[in-house]
Amino acid sequence: MDRISDATKYVELSLHEAGREVCVPDKIFSYTPKTYHLFHYIETGKGTLEYKGVTYNLHAGQIFYIAPGDKPFYKPDPNDPWSYVWLGFSGSNAARFLGLAGLSSSSPIYNDPDRKLKPFFEAVENEKRAKGVFDLTALGYAYQLFGELISTHLKVTPEVDAKKRHVESAKEFIHNNYAFDISAGDIAKSVGVSPNYLANIFREVENSSPKKYLIQVRMEQAAVLLSTHQYKIKEVAKMVAYPNQLHFSNAFHKYYGVSPLQYSETKGEKK
Structure with a gap:
């Protein structure tokens, strides 16, 4: 095939x-x-x-x-x-x-x-x-x-309240823009609220923060890309907005407990 x-x-x-x-x-x-x-x-x-x-x-x-x-x-x-x-x-x-x-x-x-x-x-x-x-x-x-x-x-599902709508909008923005160099301020601006307010309601609704959620999405996307064995580690790093491979590797290890190379070697079959 x-x-x-x-x-x-x-x-x-x-x-x-x-x-x-x-x-x-x-x-x-x-x-x-x-x-x-x-x-x-x-x-x-x-x-x-x-x-x-x-x-x-x-x-x-x-x-x-x-x-x-x-x-x-x-x-x-x-x-x-x-x-x-x-x-x-x-x-x-x-x-x-x-x-x-x-x-x-x-x-x-x-x-x-x-x-x-x-x-x-x-x-x-x-x-x-x-x-x-x-x-x-x-x-x-x-x-x-x-x-x-x-x-x-x-x-x-009943219509969610304003706080949940703001959080869902923030998550949507993160999913659409994780590959770019975005900040917590950019996320809040996209929703139309202040960074502090978004951080507070994000913690209330998700028990997390916009920054942590952004890291989560980037790391999960990186893991998917690594498992395909189609890209070098430095390419994956850039695809999830880490221009510095070392910074990406450190972030990945902190999130998954293994290096990007170790993760890639245990996932799938190399082509």
């Missing part, structure tokens, strides 16, 4: 795995943490998810989300075991899409009572099973899946 058609190589949204399972009541479960995000769409039956100290009793028409690096426990109901379709994905837009859909490790459940999302999960899985690879058709269905996730969530 040529690179343009390979849906595992796109930086913005990349597909890693998809499958379907009809579980038996006494299935012995063992979950290996992933380096990417994972969705399970429950098609039939029931089951239990234990995640971050919370137990969720789930049923058909629900999605449960697992973040990279996490190790939850989940099992089928003994009397009505579930069947599900799963999808693994990553990419520089993944965190943003998940945020817009209201999904996170602390809020991992999405309800789909009208089964609007089921056809998209099935389409991605069917494409992978039929062709043995993820191509642009499968990636297109994945984008449609996120489009439906986000639009449905926004329709049923």
